[in-house]
Amino acid sequence: MMKKDYNGKKVLVRVDFNVPLDKDHNITDDTRMVAALPTIRNLLDDNAAVILMSHLGRPQKKKKEDGSIDTEKFTLYHLVDHLSELLDQPVDFAHDVVGEEAKRKSAELPAGQVLLLENTRFEPGEEKGDSNLARRLAELGDFYINDAFGTAHRAHASTAVIAQYFDKEHKGFGFLMGKELGFADRVKENPEKPYTAVVGGAKVSDKIGLLENLLGKCDNILVGGGMAYTFYKALGGEIGDSLVEMDKLDLAKEILDKATQKNTRILLPQDSVVADSFSNEANTQTAASDQIPDGWMGLDIGPKAIAKFSDVIKSSKTVMWNGPMGVFEMEKFAQGSIAIAKAMAEATSEGGAFTMVGGGDSVSAINQAGLADSVTFISTGGGAMLEYLEGKNLPGIEAIEGKGV
Numbered sequence: 001m002m003k004k005d006y007n008g009k010k011v012l013v014r015v016d017f018n019v020p021l022d023k024d025h026n027i028t029d030d031t032r033m034v035a036a037l038p039t040i041r042n043l044l045d046d047n048a049a050v051i052l053m054s055h056l057g058r059p060q061k062k063k064k065e066d067g068s069i070d071t072e073k074f075t076l077y078h079l080v081d082h083l084s085e086l087l088d089q090p091v092d093f094a095h096d097v098v099g100e101e102a103k104r105k106s107a108e109l110p111a112g113q114v115l116l117l118e119n120t121r122f123e124p125g126e127e128k129g130d131s132n133l134a135r136r137l138a139e140l141g142d143f144y145i146n147d148a149f150g151t152a153h154r155a156h157a158s159t160a161v162i163a164q165y166f167d168k169e170h171k172g173f174g175f176l177m178g179k180e181l182g183f184a185d186r187v188k189e190n191p192e193k194p195y196t197a198v199v200g201g202a203k204v205s206d207k208i209g210l211l212e213n214l215l216g217k218c219d220n221i222l223v224g225g226g227m228a229y230t231f232y233k234a235l236g237g238e239i240g241d242s243l244v245e246m247d248k249l250d251l252a253k254e255i256l257d258k259a260t261q262k263n264t265r266i267l268l269p270q271d272s273v274v275a276d277s278f279s280n281e282a283n284t285q286t287a288a289s290d291q292i293p294d295g296w297m298g299l300d301i302g303p304k305a306i307a308k309f310s311d312v313i314k315s316s317k318t319v320m321w322n323g324p325m326g327v328f329e330m331e332k333f334a335q336g337s338i339a340i341a342k343a344m345a346e347a348t349s350e351g352g353a354f355t356m357v358g359g360g361d362s363v364s365a366i367n368q369a370g371l372a373d374s375v376t377f378i379s380t381g382g383g384a385m386l387e388y389l390e391g392k393n394l395p396g397i398e399a400i401e402g403k404g405v
């Protein structure tokens with residue numbers, strides 16, 4: 001974060017407090033809130049008045065039957081108590097984004113205090129990147145700091161468009177943004193070799209950009225999750241009732257061919273845990289991933305794949321993981337992802353490797369394995385990290401760096 005004179009100033013900080021809540025609105029994972037604390041604390045230490053803004057969920061897409069916004073479900077008020085505890089000081093709340101209350105409370109906010117605005121997505125202009133909304137938000141603060149790495153891939157009013165209303169001296173990134181980009185660049189720019197990427201998830205189509213970008217850069221790409229079966233199908237394997245994208249078979253072949261040309265070894269899971277239904281109560285057995293019987297579907301990588309993948313990970317100096325190896329939400333199909341987490345932890349502690357979990361579902365998987373503290377870095381960005389590693393420009397970053405939105 002750039003060092004500026006924040007003493008007595010209003011500093012508007014865009015954070016990503018899009019945290020999961022249970023049905024009683026309790027926070028079930030506060031990682032993103034904790035990750036934003038260094039920036040907030042630093043500003044408070046500098047005697048700034050800190051105005052926080054964030055979205056929570058997708059209220060415009062999940063409206064109530066009468067077409068109105070479900071304010072009860074999506075209000076950021078749910079976070080106020082916990083944030084006060086984390087900061088060890090009271091946090092005030094404005095029940096609107098740029099309305100009377102937000103304006104008054106921002107104007108009156110004393111130095112050293114924190115105000116949280118209502119969910120930015122309650123404003124229809126937020127996701128449209130409306131410049132009128134961005135300007136009204138900008139009027140609330142003297143400085144704008146973007147620390148919302150998890151939302152940096154969105155060109156929204158509060159994440160990107162707003163930056164144009166502050167000159168270079170009055171805008172910048174927070175610590176979390178700096179940390180995320182620094183770690184991501186360690187795998188993107190000059191990874192220490194051998195570099196292994198573990199790529200999973202349901203669909204090849206979600207990971208094409210990532211795979212293309214990793215080819216030639218990685219020594220190994222370990223493929224797991226539902227997407228592995230599209231590769232096996234493309235190679236002529238029998239995949240039973242496993243997930244497959246029939247329109248991506250050529251693409252899967254192409255990726256395998258390119259990998260050979262570019263000296264990247266793609267390893268598919270030799271065997272799978274197969275089930276006779278998509279359920280934790282299903283009957284299961286182990287099968288070779290290219291000989292899965294009809295009526296059975298691969299829902300996790302098998303023991304041979306686990307052993308092979310773990311070996312490769314443990315002999316790597318850089319490991320990046322994006323996407324689970326199986327349906328880890330169901331206990332029966334969580335072993336593959338847990339094993340990856342364990343191997344990464346071992347590579348870190350014993351091999352001195354740089355290990356990073358690239359956000360999204362793989363973060364839940366490593367939390368489930370209880371190994372979140374055993375890897376070098378866990379990203380708070382799902383889509384944002386994926387797009388950054390694909391080599392895309394993120395609007396939230398471009399806007400601050402002055403390249404427009």
Ligand code: 3PG
Pocket residue numbers: 016018057058150151154382383384
């Ligand atoms: C996320 O959780 O992916 C970010 O907070 C962005 O939210 P979105 O995917 O709803 O834009």
Ligand code: MG
Pocket residue numbers: 382383
């Ligand atoms: Mg998302």
